[in-house]
Amino acid sequence: MKCKQCKREIAEGSTFCNWCGKKQVTDKQQGEISVPTPRKLPSGKYFIQLRVDGKSISITEESEELCKAKARAIKLGIIESKEKPVNKTVGSAIDEYIEARNNIISPTTLRSYKHIRKYRFPKLMDMNASSLTKNEVQNAINAEAKTIKSKTLKNAWGLVKAAISDYVKFDLSSIALPAKEPRIVNVYTKDELKKLFKVIEGDDAELAVLLATCLGLRRSEILGLKYSSFDKANGTVTIDRARVPNENNVLVEKNTKTFKSTRILPCPKFILDKVGEGDGYIYDNHKQNYLLERLKRICALNDLPDITLHGLRHTNASVMLALNIPDKYAMERGGWSSNQTMKNIYQHTVSEQRKKSDEVINKYFEQLKKDNNANEITNVPT
Numbered sequence: 001m002k003c004k005q006c007k008r009e010i011a012e013g014s015t016f017c018n019w020c021g022k023k024q025v026t027d028k029q030q031g032e033i034s035v036p037t038p039r040k041l042p043s044g045k046y047f048i049q050l051r052v053d054g055k056s057i058s059i060t061e062e063s064e065e066l067c068k069a070k071a072r073a074i075k076l077g078i079i080e081s082k083e084k085p086v087n088k089t090v091g092s093a094i095d096e097y098i099e100a101r102n103n104i105i106s107p108t109t110l111r112s113y114k115h116i117r118k119y120r121f122p123k124l125m126d127m128n129a130s131s132l133t134k135n136e137v138q139n140a141i142n143a144e145a146k147t148i149k150s151k152t153l154k155n156a157w158g159l160v161k162a163a164i165s166d167y168v169k170f171d172l173s174s175i176a177l178p179a180k181e182p183r184i185v186n187v188y189t190k191d192e193l194k195k196l197f198k199v200i201e202g203d204d205a206e207l208a209v210l211l212a213t214c215l216g217l218r219r220s221e222i223l224g225l226k227y228s229s230f231d232k233a234n235g236t237v238t239i240d241r242a243r244v245p246n247e248n249n250v251l252v253e254k255n256t257k258t259f260k261s262t263r264i265l266p267c268p269k270f271i272l273d274k275v276g277e278g279d280g281y282i283y284d285n286h287k288q289n290y291l292l293e294r295l296k297r298i299c300a301l302n303d304l305p306d307i308t309l310h311g312l313r314h315t316n317a318s319v320m321l322a323l324n325i326p327d328k329y330a331m332e333r334g335g336w337s338s339n340q341t342m343k344n345i346y347q348h349t350v351s352e353q354r355k356k357s358d359e360v361i362n363k364y365f366e367q368l369k370k371d372n373n374a375n376e377i378t379n380v381p382t
Helices: 064-076 090-099 107-119 134-145 150-164 190-199 206-214 219-224 290-301 309-322 327-334 351-370
Strands: 046-052 055-061 236-239 242-245 251-254 263-266
Touching: 046 064, 055 064, 090 107, 090 150, 107 150, 107 242, 107 251, 134 150, 190 206, 190 290, 190 351, 206 219, 206 290, 206 309, 206 351, 219 242, 219 290, 219 309, 263 327, 263 351, 290 309, 309 327, 309 351, 327 351
Parallel strands: none
Antiparallel strands: 046 055, 236 263, 242 251
16 A cells, blocks of 8 residues: 555555654544654754653654654554664763753753853763763763862763763663762851841842841842832732843843742831832842842951852741741742642631731841841941
């Protein structure tokens, strides 16, 4: 018999053409073979990732229909999937891995991937992925461990491992990574907070410091806030977006980090009073590193321990722990997620208890501001 589409000779009774993948029978004659919906790549081609007999198979074709047809034919066993090219370099495998995902991963992740591709494991990038040996990979890991921290190395290796997993001939899980290093984050005491609040008054970074310390906002969430995010009439702030640097180091808007990170928080009046009037972002004209640089300068000039906005977020979490705020409400307030809290949504919180928790936290910082009698502290010179 001949194929209905390409007209080539195929075996009598074939369900699909073994040349072009065209289905030869109607849905009434045989059920449709289910395959994933093709994803359009930046190059204009279409991509499907199949899992057949425990193996991951990548299909890339010029059109959506051809991509689906080939996937169905492979799934039925009419067309055998081709082996990965033996001359694929590690760098090329990573490039393809990134291209297949660059529209579905966050700008921060894409930026990180491209940084890894450019700067990490330089000796591996031009090597044949299918010819790699365990010792070559382990030596590359060992070389990187001399220059970067264990967490950075783990993230870099995670990308490389995922990109070359279909090519290598040994068990990648057998590669050893350095032990995790303990992470030390400065957390301010009550007296240090009082001093910081005093010396930061009137500074461009004051609002960011208050938002990170009193409300536990991430830097990306602060950069994503607009003047319209603050409801002064109802005393709230809405966190529903973030801004992060893309691969060109330009701030771009994205969704909040997790589902739980989108939240509305009661905002103390002393913070709302610091918010001016405008239409755009509250830090629209500031570079992404400006706030951190300004905070470090203020700490250095006033004999305060070095701290970042993220360290102030940790301080906020410590304050909630000291005030015995229940874990459920603390996690919702800070926008953190876990297996337990992800099963619920904000509306399931008992509103009365949530209100009491918010009042306790806000009153703590309001009282801290009132009790600040450190008159000998002066503002930082500009």
